[in-house]
Structures are given as C-alpha cells and as structure tokens.
Amino acid sequence: MQLRKVMEKDQDKILHEVTQSEYKYGFVTDIESESIAKGLNEDVVRLISQKKNEPEFMLEFRLKAFRYWQKMKMPEWAHLQIPEINYQDIIYYSAPKQKASGPKSLDEIDPELKATFDKLGISLDEQKHLSGIAVDAVMDSISVKTTFKESLADLGIIFCSFSEAVQEHPDLIKKYMGSVVPYTDNYFAALNSAVFSDGSFCYIPKGVRCPMELSTYFRINAANTGQFERTLIVAEDDAYVSYLEGCTAPRRDENQLHAAIVEIIANNNAFVKYSTVQNWYPGDKNGLGGIYNFVTKRGKCAGENSKISWTQVETGSAVTWKYPSCILLGNNSVGEFYSVAVTNNHQQADTGTKMIHIGKNTKSTIVSKGISAGFSNNSYRGLVKVTKNATNSRNYSQCDSLLLGDKCGAHTFPYIEVDNKDSIVEHEATTSKIGEDQIFYCNQRGIKTEDAIGLIVNGYAKEVLNKLPMEFAVEAQKLLQISLEGSVG
Amino acid sequence: MLSIKNLHANIEGKEILKGINLEVKEGEVHAIMGPNGSGKSTLASVLAGRDMFTVTEGKVTYMGHNLFELSPEERASEGIFLGFQYPIEIPGVSMVNFMKTALNEQRKHKGLEPLSSSDFLKHMREKKELVELDTNLTNRSVNEGFSGGEKKRNEIFQMAMLEPKLAILDETDSGLDIDALRIVANGVNKLKSPHNASIVITHYQRLLDYIIPDYVHVLYDGKIIRSGGKELAFELEEKGYDWLKKGITV
Ligand SMILES: Nc1ncnc2c1ncn2[C@@H]1O[C@H](COP(=O)(O)OP(=O)(O)OP(=O)(O)O)[C@@H](O)[C@H]1O
Numbered sequence: 199m200q201l202r203k204v205m206e207k208d209q210d211k212i213l214h215e216v217t218q219s220e221y222k223y224g225f226v227t228d229i230e231s232e233s234i235a236k237g238l239n240e241d242v243v244r245l246i247s248q249k250k251n252e253p254e255f256m257l258e259f260r261l262k263a264f265r266y267w268q269k270m271k272m273p274e275w276a277h278l279q280i281p282e283i284n285y286q287d288i289i290y291y292s293a294p295k296q297k298a299s300g301p302k303s304l305d306e307i308d309p310e311l312k313a314t315f316d317k318l319g320i321s322l323d324e325q326k327h328l329s330g331i332a333v334d335a336v337m338d339s340i341s342v343k344t345t346f347k348e349s350l351a352d353l354g355i356i357f358c359s360f361s362e363a364v365q366e367h368p369d370l371i372k373k374y375m376g377s378v379v380p381y382t383d384n385y386f387a388a389l390n391s392a393v394f395s396d397g398s399f400c401y402i403p404k405g406v407r408c409p410m411e412l413s414t415y416f417r418i419n420a421a422n423t424g425q426f427e428r429t430l431i432v433a434e435d436d437a438y439v440s441y442l443e444g445c446t447a448p449r450r451d452e453n454q455l456h457a458a459i460v461e462i463i464a465n466n467n468a469f470v471k472y473s474t475v476q477n478w479y480p481g482d483k484n485g486l487g488g489i490y491n492f493v494t495k496r497g498k499c500a501g502e503n504s505k506i507s508w509t510q511v512e513t514g515s516a517v518t519w520k521y522p523s524c525i526l527l528g529n530n531s532v533g534e535f536y537s538v539a540v541t542n543n544h545q546q547a548d549t550g551t552k553m554i555h556i557g558k559n560t561k562s563t564i565v566s567k568g569i570s571a572g573f574s575n576n577s578y579r580g581l582v583k584v585t586k587n588a589t590n591s592r593n594y595s596q597c598d599s600l601l602l603g604d605k606c607g608a609h610t611f612p613y614i615e616v617d618n619k620d621s622i623v624e625h626e627a628t629t630s631k632i633g634e635d636q637i638f639y640c641n642q643r644g645i646k647t648e649d650a651i652g653l654i655v656n657g658y659a660k661e662v663l664n665k666l667p668m669e670f671a672v673e674a675q676k677l678l679q680i681s682l683e684g685s686v687g
Numbered sequence: 688m689l690s691i692k693n694l695h696a697n698i699e700g701k702e703i704l705k706g707i708n709l710e711v712k713e714g715e716v717h718a719i720m721g722p723n724g725s726g727k728s729t730l731a732s733v734l735a736g737r738d739m740f741t742v743t744e745g746k747v748t749y750m751g752h753n754l755f756e757l758s759p760e761e762r763a764s765e766g767i768f769l770g771f772q773y774p775i776e777i778p779g780v781s782m783v784n785f786m787k788t789a790l791n792e793q794r795k796h797k798g799l800e801p802l803s804s805s806d807f808l809k810h811m812r813e814k815k816e817l818v819e820l821d822t823n824l825t826n827r828s829v830n831e832g833f834s835g836g837e838k839k840r841n842e843i844f845q846m847a848m849l850e851p852k853l854a855i856l857d858e859t860d861s862g863l864d865i866d867a868l869r870i871v872a873n874g875v876n877k878l879k880s881p882h883n884a885s886i887v888i889t890h891y892q893r894l895l896d897y898i899i900p901d902y903v904h905v906l907y908d909g910k911i912i913r914s915g916g917k918e919l920a921f922e923l924e925e926k927g928y929d930w931l932k933k934g935i936t937v
C-alpha cells in the first residue's frame with residue numbers, strides 16, 4: 199500500500215492502468231541486520247527488553263505476558279485451517295543495522311533503507327511529501343524514521359515510535375498500554391505483549407484536531423522473522439485524528455508470522471478514524487508461503503460522545519484472523535466498522551468485529567463486504583453485545599458476500615447478545631455471485647473481463663472504499679482488482 | 688460488412704441455428720422476425736460472442752475479419768453493438784462509470800487517447816438529449832431497478848454513446864410505450880449513415896413504420912425461411928407465420 203498522494207482525481211482510469219497481476223512488493227532488501235537466535239524463552243524476552251534499553255515496568259509486563267502465554271493454547275474456533283506453528287523456529291528480533299541510535303536525521307538513515315521505502319512509495323524525506331501525511335516507517339523489529347514529528351510536536355501532538363515513547367513518555371505508556379487489550383485477552387495478544395519490538399505511539403492532546411493524516415507503514419524484510427508490533431493511539435477530550443496503516447512483505451515460500459496489537463482510547467467528544475490497507479504477501483497461486491496475520495485491534499470509546507471508526511481493506515496474507523472492535527463505554531458513543539476482505543487462490547480470512555454497547559444511547563454500524571475467489575475461504579465473524587444498562591442503543595449490521603467462481607467459500611457468523619429491551623439490533627446479510635451475464639454485458643460494450651471484474655468489485659465495495667481517505671481509496675481500488683486477477687475465466 | 692454463411696450453433700448439444708445465411712452491407716437496415724424460440728436471440732448472441740453457444744459449422748466474416756477469431760470485447764471495439772433483449776443489472780456500477788470505461792476501452796483499441804472528463808460529459812449530454820433519457824438514470828447503477836422501458840431506452844443510449852458500425856437490436860421495441868417507441872426509432876434513424884448498418888429483431892410491424900427496413904427476414908426453427916422487402920412485414924402482420932411454415936420443404 200502506498201501512502202503517496204495520487205494526483206489523478208480520476209479514479210476510474212486507474213482500473214485500466216493495472217495490468218500486472220504479480221504481487222508488486224515481493225522484493226527483498228539486501229541490508230545487514232542484527233538478529234537474535236531463533237527460539238522463544240524468558241531469556242529471549244529479557245534480551246529484547248534489554249536491547250531496547252527498557253525501564254523495569256516494561257520488562258515486568260513482558261514477563262507476565264510471556265508466562266501467561268506459555269499456559270495458553272492457540273485458539274481453534276476460527277473457520278481457518280492453520281498448520282501447526284513452531285514458535286521455537288521463529289526469530290523474534292531482527293533490526294536493520296543503523297549507524298546511530300535514537301532519533302535520526304534523514305542523512306543518518308542507510309540509503310538502502312531509504313530506497314526500500316521509496317520503492318514502496320513511502321518517502322522518508324519530508325520535503326518530498328506532496329500531501330499532509332506523517333509516516334512512522336517500521337521495518338522488521340524497529341522504527342526506521344518518523345516524519346513530521348517536530349511540526350506535530352508544536353501542536354502538542356506526540357507521534358513517534360513505540361520504543362521512543364517508552365523512553366520519553368513512560369507515564370502515558372504505563373497508563374494506557376494494555377488498558378484496551380490486556381495481555382490476557384487472547385493467545386496472540388499475550389505473545390505480542392511478551393515479544394513486541396516496536397510500533398507507533400500517538401497522543402492527541404485536548405482540543406487538538408490533528409492537521410495531517412498519521413500513518414504507520416509496516417514492512418517485513420528479514421527471513422524467518424516474526425513481526426510483532428503495537429500501536430497505541432490516545433485522543434484526549436475533543437481531539438481528532440485520522441490514522442492510516444499499510445503493510446507489505448517479500449515473497450517467500452515459508453510462512454511468516456505477524457501478530458500485532460492496536461489499542462485506541464477516545465475520551466469525551468474525541469473521534470479517531472483508523473484505516474488499514476492490509477497487503478501482506480498472500481502466498482503464491484498454490485498456497486505456498488504468505489503471512490499469517492493474527493491481529494488484535496480494539497478501541498475504547500471511554501468518553502461521552504466519543505467515536506471510533508475502523509475501515510479496513512484486507513487483500514493480503516495467507517491467513518487473516520482479525521476483529522477490530524469497539525467498546526462503547528461512554529454514553530452516546532459511536533463505533534463503526536467498514537470492511538472489505540478479499541481472498542483469492544488459497545487465502546483464508548476470518549475477520550469481523552465486536553461492538554460492545556455499555557453506555558446509554560450508544561450506536562454502532564457494521565458494513566462488511568467479503569469477496570471470495572479461487573479456492574479461498576472468507577468468513578465474517580461479528581459480535582454485537584448490548585449490556586443491561588445500554589439503554590436505547592442501536593446497531594445496524596450489513597454483511598455481504600460476493601463469490602467469484604464455485605470453488606471458494608463465504609461464511610457469516612453473526613453473534614447477537616442483547617440484554618436491554620429498549621435497544622434495537624438489525625442484521626442484514628446477502629450473498630451474490632458475479633454472473634457470467636454481467637461479465638458478458640461488459641464485454642459486449644468493449645470492457646475486458648479483468649476490467650469488468652474490477653468495475654463490479656469496486657462497485658460492490660464502494661460503500662467501504664468511500665470511507666477511506668482519498669490517498670488510500672485510489673490505491674485500494676487498484677489493489678482490489680490486482681488481488682482478483684486471474685480469478686475468473 | 689457482415690456475411691453469414693451456413694451458420695450452425697448449438698447449446699448443450701441442442702442445435703438451435705441450423706444453417707443461417709445473411710449478407711448485410713453498409714447503409715442497410717435488416718429486420719429479422721420470427722416466432723418465439725426460433726433462434727433470433729441466439730443468432731444475436733453468437734454474433735456478439737457469447738461463449739455458451741457452440742458454433743459447429745459455418746463462417747461469419749465481419750469487416751474482413753473472421754468473426755470467430757475475435758473476443759467479445761474486440762468485436763465490440765470493432766463496432767458490433769448488441770442491444771440486449773433482457774439488459775443486465777450491475778449493482779454498484781454507475782452508468783457514467785460504465786460508459787466511460789466502455790468508451791475509453793474502445794478508444795484504446797483504436798489507438799485513441801481516452802476522452803477527458805469534460806469531453807466525455809459533453810458527449811454524454813448530447814446523446815442523452817438524442818434519446819431523451821432521464822438525467823437521473825445515468826447516475827444510477829447500470830439497469831438496476833430500471834423499468835422495462837427504461838432499460839430498453841438505456842440500450843439505445845449506450846448505442847448512441849458508442850456509435851457502432853453494426854447495431855443488432857434484439858426486441859428493443861418490446862415493452863415500450865408509443866412515445867418511447869418513437870424516441871427509440873428516432874435514435875436509430877439519427878445514427879443511420881451510409882457507413883453503418885443495423886439488424887433489428889422485432890415481433891411488431893409497427894416498429895418498421897418508424898425504422899424502414901431494406902430487407903425483412905423470417906427466422907423459423909433456426910433457418911431463414913423467407914426474405915423480402917418491407918411488404919413482407921405487413922404480410923406477416925396480417926397472416927401470421929403459418930402460411931410460411933406450410934411452404935417449408937424439409
Ligand atoms: N441457455 C439456454 N439453454 C437451453 N436452451 C436455450 C438457451 N438459450 C436459448 N435456448 C433455446 O434456444 C431456442 C431459441 O431461443 P432464442 O432465445 O434464440 O429464441 P428467440 O427467437 O429469440 O425467441 P423470442 O422471440 O421468444 O425472444 C429456444 O428453444 C430456447 O429455449
């Protein structure tokens with residue numbers, strides 16, 4: 199996913215420029231990196247903490263999480279078939295070697311690294327940014343560079359790598375880390391809490407509207423390495439921020455594990471919009487290789503009238519296990535989840551959301567669009583829970599599945615628990631197929647089958663794509679089409 | 688322009704076209720009539736390249752090409768337009784987007800630059816006026832929720848937009864009220880030139896009051912059993928198809 203501002207306003211045109219069906223980001227950067235030995239035990243956890251020169255409270259948090267994880271079993275309830283993962287066969291820390299440690303000026307960054315991000319469309323050079331996007335660029339276990347940090351700081355906004363936040367703002371980390379996703383939450387959350395190496399931290403002070411899109415770009419480069427990052431976003435009263443996340447990885451025959459945590463806290467009247475375009479390497483046509491994407495994302499609408507909105511476009515990864523959720527604690531708070539998940543070839547996705555209504559007059563909206571092709575399996579799994587005191591709450595869910603071909607699967611698992619009589623929960627679901635007659639109709643007007651699919655799929659997903667910031671929307675459209683190339687005819 | 692020789696086609700082993708012969712020259716209008724199930728739509732689909740039909744015998748030449756060597760989209764870009772008897776709905780895809788994509792794809796095929804947004808919109812406005820199409824319809828998804836008549840009118844609008852060389856209109860007049868019929872016929876007539884041709888499939892002689900055909904053909908059981916001038920349509924209107932059937936020598 200590229201974060202650059204695409205100048206063409208003409209979104210339709212893009213659909214026709216795409217001819218390449220290969221995964222574009224499959225290259226490897228040849229860079230010296232510092233890795234620790236494979237395997238996981240308490241010493242490794244200590245070593246990671248030590249490498250990052252962490253304060254004592256962090257090490258304690260990690261060790262507690264690790265001990266908890268050791269007693270857990272990998273969850274099996276998802277509609278996924280995952281080969282057994284050997285956690286001792288993974289490298290838990292790998293960092294591109296850098297000249298200087300700590301915050302870096304552009305000149306101090308290895309040119310290879312700069313070139314890598316340039317190739318991914320992410321410029322680390324603030325001068326070269328056409329649009330107002332600040333980026334935290336993370337490769338493997340560490341953050342390489344955060345742009346626009348200084349100009350944001352003038353507004354009181356903290357935007358930096360997670361490691362830096364641990365050093366510079368330990369009180370905020372102590373207060374909020376694990377407050378939305380405790381390490382006991384689930385297997386992968388516990389694992390992440392034990393071994394996470396970096397990620398982004400963002401703090402918007404009271405009354406501040408963040409003037410630019412903040413973003414994190416995650417890149418896996420090293421082989422046999424897992425990526426475990428954490429993102430923590432705190433929006434104080436009346437604050438606003440729009441956050442973007444993109445990710446890619448090299449093409450490899452071995453599977454690689456990515457287990458991340460994202461936590462969002464929105465206080466009174468705060469609004470956090472979080473958009474993801476997930477484009478990890480999906481594996482090849484036969485299902486060889488690809489990223490296992492096991493992610494826990496959750497936001498807490500802690501304050502009254504607060505709002506958290508998740509938008510995701512999921513096209514990559516061999517296996518996706520991910521449920522960006524909202525805890526609607528404050529009265530009148532609002533949670534949204536807009537999702538497009540595409541699976542092709544042998545990809546599997548089990549994704550959806552949880553909306554937990556606790557405050558009064560809370561509202562949530564779920565729009566999920568699954569698109570399955572090839573031999574893939576695509577499941578929506580969602581929980582809408584309205585607790586006893588969440589008077590007058592509302593949820594509207596719409597889950598649509600689109601099938602291309604007849605060897606793929608689409609499944610919907612909606613769970614609804616309502617303990618409050620004054621609340622209204624609505625659920626609608628549809629399943630449709632791209633018909634041969636639709637394709638032929640397009641063909642007859644001069645539109646090639648691939649472009650016809652792009653047109654139809656983008657039309658189907660429009661409601662979600664429209665929620666993305668402009669910079670992302672155009673790229674996401676392209677991506678949808680590329681992901682589905684070769685899936686029909 | 689189009690030459691069909693001894694065309695046979697089947698679907699799932701069932702033969703539907705049983706030896707069609709037809710010559711269409713530039714500037715001509717041909718009407719094809721015939722009872723339900725005689726194979727009119729099948730002929731249209733085969734010409735447009737629908738792959739569910741299998742051509743087992745025969746030859747079709749279009750503008751010097753062997754038609755069967757062209758993909759459906761190439762045929763479209765080479766100027767063959769099919770007005771569908773049952774236009775297809777494509778939810779989520781706006782007419783504007785659909786037409787823009789189609790038009791620019793066809794331009795690309797011809798080695799032309801895509802139209803700029805303003806040129807495209809101008810072109811669209813002109814054609815909409817020509818077929819008196821409601822402005823709203825182009826902002827909606829392709830045919831979705833269109834009434835029967837609106838769908839037919841939309842086919843003519845698309846034809847006007849794409850300016851084909853050979854238009855095959857499959858019962859575009861069915862389901863139209865008398866005003867719409869006039870508008871559709873008008874649209875067809877205005878696009879008529881010495882360089883293009885149309886094949887109009889219809890059940891009703893009344894369409895031919897507006898679109899004057901040079902030839903009328905009767906398709907019966909997969910064969911053209913009678914060809915004639917405009918008078919043939921009147922005769923059919925009066926007598927039905929029975930008198931022709933009796934004359935067939937098997
Ligand atoms: N998909 C199909 N599967 C099986 N048979 C088909 C299919 N399509 C057409 N046929 C058959 O082919 C024959 C010719 O059909 P076609 O639609 O060409 O007739 P038509 O002349 O256009 O009729 P109408 O005037 O009713 O439109 C019919 O017997 C029809 O049932």
Ligand SMILES: [Mg+2]
Nearest residue numbers: 727728729772
């Ligand atoms: Mg017909």
